[in-house]
Amino acid sequence: MTNRTQTAQNINKPSHTLGVLIICIYVCFIGLPLLALIIKAASSASVFTVILSPTTIQAIKLSIVTSVISVIVIVVVGTPVAYMISRSDSKILKILDVFIELPIILPPVVAGVAMLMAFGRQGIIGAPLEQLGITIPFTTTAVIFAQIFVAAPFYIRSARISFGAIDNDLEDLSRTLGKSPWYTFWRITIPLTWTGLTTGLALTWARSLSEFGATLMFAGNMIGKTQTMPLGILTAMETDLNAALSLSLILLIVSVCILLGIHLLSSKLSKYRS
Amino acid sequence: MMQISHGAQVDIYASADLNQISHLQRSGTIDSDPILFASNKLSIIVNNRNIGKIEKFNDLAGDNIKIVVAHSSVPIGRYTERLLTNLAPQSITPKDDLRKLIYRNIVSYEDSVKSVVMKTVLGEADVGVVYSSDAQLEHVMNHTYTIDIPKELNVTGTYYAVKGQKEGNSNLQNEFLTFLQSDIAKSILQEYGFDTE
Numbered sequence: 001m002t003n004r005t006q007t008a009q010n011i012n013k014p015s016h017t018l019g020v021l022i023i024c025i026y027v028c029f030i031g032l033p034l035l036a037l038i039i040k041a042a043s044s045a046s047v048f049t050v051i052l053s054p055t056t057i058q059a060i061k062l063s064i065v066t067s068v069i070s071v072i073v074i075v076v077v078g079t080p081v082a083y084m085i086s087r088s089d090s091k092i093l094k095i096l097d098v099f100i101e102l103p104i105i106l107p108p109v110v111a112g113v114a115m116l117m118a119f120g121r122q123g124i125i126g127a128p129l130e131q132l133g134i135t136i137p138f139t140t141t142a143v144i145f146a147q148i149f150v151a152a153p154f155y156i157r158s159a160r161i162s163f164g165a166i167d168n169d170l171e172d173l174s175r176t177l178g179k180s181p182w183y184t185f186w187r188i189t190i191p192l193t194w195t196g197l198t199t200g201l202a203l204t205w206a207r208s209l210s211e212f213g214a215t216l217m218f219a220g221n222m223i224g225k226t227q228t229m230p231l232g233i234l235t236a237m238e239t240d241l242n243a244a245l246s247l248s249l250i251l252l253i254v255s256v257c258i259l260l261g262i263h264l265l266s267s268k269l270s271k272y273r274s
Numbered sequence: 275m276m277q278i279s280h281g282a283q284v285d286i287y288a289s290a291d292l293n294q295i296s297h298l299q300r301s302g303t304i305d306s307d308p309i310l311f312a313s314n315k316l317s318i319i320v321n322n323r324n325i326g327k328i329e330k331f332n333d334l335a336g337d338n339i340k341i342v343v344a345h346s347s348v349p350i351g352r353y354t355e356r357l358l359t360n361l362a363p364q365s366i367t368p369k370d371d372l373r374k375l376i377y378r379n380i381v382s383y384e385d386s387v388k389s390v391v392m393k394t395v396l397g398e399a400d401v402g403v404v405y406s407s408d409a410q411l412e413h414v415m416n417h418t419y420t421i422d423i424p425k426e427l428n429v430t431g432t433y434y435a436v437k438g439q440k441e442g443n444s445n446l447q448n449e450f451l452t453f454l455q456s457d458i459a460k461s462i463l464q465e466y467g468f469d470t471e
Contacts, residue, residue, distance in 0.1 A: 116396060116398060120396065120397075120398050121397055121398055122396060122397045122398070137398045138340065138381040138382050138398070138399075216384075216385065216389070217389075220342065220381060220382025220383075220384065220393075221345065221382050221383050221384060221385065222380075222381060222382050222383060223383075226382070234385055235345055235347055235383070235385065236347070237347075238345070238347030238348055238385075239347040
């Protein structure tokens, strides 16, 4: 076994070296700026005062609360949408499939303007809502709207691909054995697509946390209400680079924790289920 | 400013904030003295939907009014803050109240005066605090009107220009700075709503 691996490695040597080289370049390219950020932020004396300041704590809280709500909404609504698209032959759903990815391509600022045109006080839906006394812009709800709009495609896309990749026969088999569609969905479909779903979940969550352009445009910037971490970073950037760096470091740590957490949970659960 | 202090090479740096220029001078990035070439007062623009509801400065303290201002990390935001600070001793109604009520109505601290203008023009905000030069732009005037700021409260923003650290263009740099103070430049600036005296 060991011998065979070694032979295989020897045969593949040129491409192997090339592969390692490419990985090194990639790691440096992505890693260096992040490492620089960490070093600069950690070496600034203000890092703890910034982290412990009430403004920062409010921004972290708001970021976590809004992104959790956004992710829950996206999963609850996005899972059935993705499932139907992957199982149906309907032309309308096929077209919908293309449109779902649109927010990924839109520059976030455009997304923000679009949200204003729809849900703003003068917007298509926003104007009648205003008559009823409901205003969305400049509220925490607007932050969640912006996050859902921008981040949902990442989950739905990943879920749709996963649902499409599993063997329909397994689902059919379960149903022929007299199991209900719900039972089949929970015990067959979900476990088989678990990795794809959690990957999508992690991406969507990360995107919600880092959402910035649409939020600034649609929700504004108000401490405790609409100022999430990325907005706090921009605000600090204008006056105090060190504060901005410290905030960036915190956002980075929170994001890494979430990504790692989901990854660990996912691999543990998929082992358990199999 | 951040770009210059991190090594961006520029011929001329113009700023609405003398502090930023002083900061660059202290750090040794820039060594010549800035010249004052224009100034700009603050204006309060109100979306046309509020005609009859918001007519004078004190109306800003009313109920259900959405005010957007710029964040104090940009010059216009600092001027706005100063304007509201000026308010305390002179207010007609119970002193702190007017100021508190206006602060209560602020719904967002935007990252630039452009966003303040945009949100007021769109009507998402009822009121925006901007530069007089912004208030005079045609597309702004089409959707908004201005209300007077009591003279003793208003704040004047000043614009300075200074030679950057980029070398080799000294003549051109001087020429441009001289031009900025010329009558032609003044009339152009005035046309766009700036004060030049």
